[in-house]
Amino acid sequence: MGKGFDSSAVTFHRDGKLALDACVVTIGAFDGVHRGHQELLRQTIAAARRRGIAAVVYTFDPPPKVYFGQAEPLISLREKLERIATFAPDHVVVADFDQVYVRRTALDFLAELHKLQPREVIVGEDFRFGSCKGGTALLLRQHFNTRILPPVRCGNGEIVSSSRIRALRRSGLAATAATLENWRDIVTAPPANRSGLAQLEVASQ
Numbered sequence: 734m735g736k737g738f739d740s741s742a743v744t745f746h747r748d749g750k751l752a753l754d755a756c757v758v759t760i761g762a763f764d765g766v767h768r769g770h771q772e773l774l775r776q777t778i779a780a781a782r783r784r785g786i787a788a789v790v791y792t793f794d795p796p797p798k799v800y801f802g803q804a805e806p807l808i809s810l811r812e813k814l815e816r817i818a819t820f821a822p823d824h825v826v827v828a829d830f831d832q833v834y835v836r837r838t839a840l841d842f843l844a845e846l847h848k849l850q851p852r853e854v855i856v857g858e859d860f861r862f863g864s865c866k867g868g869t870a871l872l873l874r875q876h877f878n879t880r881i882l883p884p885v886r887c888g889n890g891e892i893v894s895s896s897r898i899r900a901l902r903r904s905g906l907a908a909t910a911a912t913l914e915n916w917r918d919i920v921t922a923p924p925a926n927r928s929g930l931a932q933l934e935v936a937s938q
């Protein structure tokens with residue numbers, strides 16, 4: 734679970750705008766910022782702190798499955814960014830997942846990642862990227878020092894996923910879904926702390 738909401742320490746960027754000389758980065762749709770995502774965020778921020786470099790979260794708006802009409806979003810972009818911000822990364826990159834972006838190949842995406850000069854990339858086993866999901870975690874490993882985390886599971890052994898949370902909600906099992914999200918004690922920020930988010934929203938208009 735993250736600490737308390739404080740977006741003031743986090744800088745938000747549109748994709749392609751951020752260049753760094755070192756970082757640890759995690760990548761994903763992160764819809765719901767569930768317990769599996771939280772583990773990625775914790776490991777990413779811990780690795781970055783150990784190395785004394787920036788922690789970066791790279792995410793997509795809307796989540797690709799939502800863009801392709803395969804799912805309804807679990808939470809809004811604002812809520813997602815607020816949840817991510819509670820883990821206190823240094824940077825959050827939000828890529829506009831649209832008809833132009835979706836045509837980028839896995840190699841295009843790797844070229845963008847190179848601009849962040851990651852010392853470590855941390856993703857889950859099933860991470861895919863690039864048009865037609867051509868890129869895998871193993872391809873990432875050919876380009877960057879990549880840590881592939883084993884899946885976080887719930888008590889009955891099932892893998893925690895946004896899809897599973899959606900299915901539980903659809904079945905009327907909202908309380909079970911909420912245990913996988915694990916956000917019941919989220920601290921909501923006062924408006925003054927949301928300036929970074931507001932800037933991102935203005936930039937996207």
Ligand SMILES: Cc1cc2nc3c(=O)[nH]c(=O)nc-3n(C[C@H](O)[C@H](O)[C@H](O)COP(=O)(O)O)c2cc1C
Pocket residue numbers: 760761762763793797798801834835836837838839842859860861862863864865866
């Ligand atoms: C440049 C780029 C292009 C993508 N193109 C597609 C696509 O054509 N079809 C698709 O289903 N997903 C596409 N995706 C989404 C990925 O499959 C995946 O959902 C995304 O990278 C987030 O990973 P996650 O779902 O593990 O969070 C693309 C992702 C990126 C970064």
Ligand SMILES: Nc1ncnc2c1ncn2[C@@H]1O[C@H](COP(=O)(O)OP(=O)(O)OP(=O)(O)O)[C@@H](O)[C@H]1O
Pocket residue numbers: 760761762763764768769770772773798855856857858859860882883884885886892893894895896897
């Ligand atoms: N249970 C989990 N344990 C560890 N990593 C996870 C878990 N679920 C997702 N991840 C990783 O988090 C990142 C973002 O994944 P993503 O947003 O696709 O989540 P998801 O729950 O698998 O979504 P969906 O069910 O919609 O496919 C990816 O690197 C993915 O591999």
